[in-house]
Amino acid sequence: MHWQAIKKTPKSFRVTPHLLDYEETCAHFSWETIGRELNGLPGGKGLNIAHEAVDRHANTHLAHHPALRWLGPDGTVLEYTYTDLQQQSNRFANVLRQLGVGKGDTVFVFADRIPALYFAALGSLKNGSIFCPLFSAFGPEPVYQRLQRGHAKVLVTTTQIFQQKVEQLRERLPQLQHILLIDASDDLGEGHWSLPQKMMVASEDFTIEATDPEDPALLHFTSGTTGMPKGALHVHKAVFTHYATGKFVLDFHPDDIFWCTADPGWVTGMAYGIIAPLVAGITCIIDSEPFNAERWYKILEREQVSIWYTSPTAIRRLMRLDIQPRRLYDLRHLRAVHSVGEPLNPEAVIWGQDALGTAIHDNWWQTETGGIMIANYLAMEIRPGSMGRPLPGIQAAVIRRQKDHSLEVITEDNVEGELALQKGWPSMFRAYVDEDTRYRKCFVDQWYLTGDIVRRDGDGYFWFVGRADDIIKTAGHMVSPFEVESTLMAHPAVAEAGVIGKPDVLLGELVKAFVALKPGTVADDQLRLELIGFTRRRLGPAVAPREIEFQNQLPKNRAGKIMRRLLKDRELGMPEGDFSTMETENE
CATH class of the missing domain: 3.40.50.12780 (ANL, N-terminal domain)
Incomplete structure (x- = not known):
């Protein structure tokens, strides 16, 4: 977008x-x-x-x-x-x-x-x-x-x-x-x-x-x-x-x-x-x-x-x-x-x-x-x-x-x-x-x-795509979780989003999004389909999430970063490692 x-x-x-x-300033800086x-x-x-x-x-x-x-x-x-x-x-x-x-x-x-x-x-x-x-x-x-x-x-x-x-x-x-x-x-x-x-x-x-x-x-x-x-x-x-x-x-x-x-x-x-x-x-x-x-x-x-x-x-x-x-x-x-x-x-x-x-x-x-x-x-x-x-x-x-x-x-x-x-x-x-x-x-x-x-870009501005180990490879496409998250957050119902690549036999990985909604918003299948359509229209079907899961709160570390790797570990049933830097639920 x-x-x-x-x-x-x-x-x-x-x-x-x-x-x-x-x-x-750059030319004269030391x-x-x-x-x-x-x-x-x-x-x-x-x-x-x-x-x-x-x-x-x-x-x-x-x-x-x-x-x-x-x-x-x-x-x-x-x-x-x-x-x-x-x-x-x-x-x-x-x-x-x-x-x-x-x-x-x-x-x-x-x-x-x-x-x-x-x-x-x-x-x-x-x-x-x-x-x-x-x-x-x-x-x-x-x-x-x-x-x-x-x-x-x-x-x-x-x-x-x-x-x-x-x-x-x-x-x-x-x-x-x-x-x-x-x-x-x-x-x-x-x-x-x-x-x-x-x-x-x-x-x-x-x-x-x-x-x-x-x-x-x-x-x-x-x-x-x-x-x-x-x-x-x-x-x-x-x-x-x-x-x-x-x-x-x-x-x-x-x-x-x-x-x-x-x-x-x-x-x-x-x-x-x-x-x-x-x-x-x-x-x-x-x-x-x-x-x-x-x-x-x-x-x-x-x-x-x-x-x-x-x-x-x-x-x-x-x-x-x-x-x-x-x-x-x-x-x-x-x-x-x-x-x-x-x-x-x-x-x-x-x-x-x-x-x-x-x-x-x-x-x-x-x-x-x-x-x-x-x-x-x-x-x-x-x-x-x-x-x-x-x-x-x-x-x-x-x-x-x-x-x-x-x-x-x-x-x-x-x-x-x-x-x-x-x-x-x-x-x-x-x-x-x-x-x-x-x-x-x-x-x-x-x-x-x-x-x-x-x-x-051509004017020297840098744009974040993702961590090297966060990039999702799906059906030959390289997908940035941040780009998908930003698009989801442009929807009026979405407060936060975390996106991962989920292993898939045909695609290699499919894009899955975990979404926290704004207060008063009902999490149901109708909204899930609406969000998938919303992102498909803006990102295209190859990049948009194929699965969306609603959560009350997404895991973050103390620095405020959504912990995509923890979301992925939980999705795959893997050991969660060191999560000492996570926020607690009541914070």
Whole structure:
């Protein structure tokens, strides 16, 4: 289905975007220039993410500017200035130093979105330790996998989470030396410490030791539908990408109020819920509560959010509701909405224009890339359904793997192939922890192979086709699940769709769709036939689904991606593998 491009004019900008001319910006871009826009540690002692995010602002006119505004469940609002953040992160760094935790040791946080998580993240980075956040809804086994694979030395958590999910693991984790309990008033014994007590006596002064830009800083575990999680390791120089994408993609300006709905337990919540906005010196909203449409709209209104970064899942949930937000809420301050997590369906881009007053700007990146790599920019036209164009400084190509394991770069327009990025960008992951062979397989001939199938149009816009292992081969045709899902979602009855290839003797695979309907819609055979006809008319009989199954809710991981592989495993009666990253039914 063709969607008309959304064109921008200079008069439509309330604030002039940093990136006005894409071609010119790319022509004059260099990572060295980006580095010069940051401070570096005093005395030329290197580069530290936490210094760029906190201390360099706390020592300027931004000292008393709000850095974090935390919204509690009962209406509580706690605000922390850059000076507050400097003092609290210094205290945490001193706690680590007092415990003998040093450079290269791994500090995990396993907690909800509470202020202590943010102090620990920044304090760990100041200390030269590797920081790794965990999603608080994980059960004991996925927690064990990550703590064990990440060589955890310190775990910061709450008493309840510790007792319910971690205590039973202690004997299996001999490297885990210290448990810092966020809500304990007293120490519980050797190795089980009251964090408030230790923070209270720790100094507010801390000097960051020399930090090499290539020193390890962040550890993020990828979320997959099968197999064990992979620990992707990033270095302090990744802050170059965080800063550049905050400037050119999210378009941060000094007075912005920014809200990233992603949890810090995932890479988006860390890179863009903490680092990027703080490096830009703006105010970051933190909501302690799970998704609630009314609460979210009230936050946008009350906090006067100007830039919002959320997920396709959240957007689809809002689309399902019979709410006209601009009639009920004052959203005049909202000037940009961005989305990440999985490709954003074209109708969602258009919905944003109508419902929120701004089209939604999709972007693409992975845990391994460490930051946004391809995006729709504020000053460029949006082509609904497109990933956008590469970040300045990023060389992206469509490639084809050859039988001799070499790569062919595809130069023709609109030819499908695997998306590859030329090595060397600052936030590129430097390792899979303890999996060197697996890491090396990600690179061929100076290209990082993403595993995503894309095409590039004649104007340089990239279009997501599917994961390499998601492409459906049916009767000699290559079918993109995303394309079928997008078409199904264009039907007024459909809220979400997940599409798989189902083995078939005659076709090889037939296309099967799992569909969640909007509230009040009756799931019956008449609607099933209507949807099949609807997609046949738009996609043709070779591509349209031959089977449709209605489900109340489709399985998703914590990043909001519909887990097609899990749908397929269930359809075929196969073992479901590691589903620790799934959403729970009541979320």
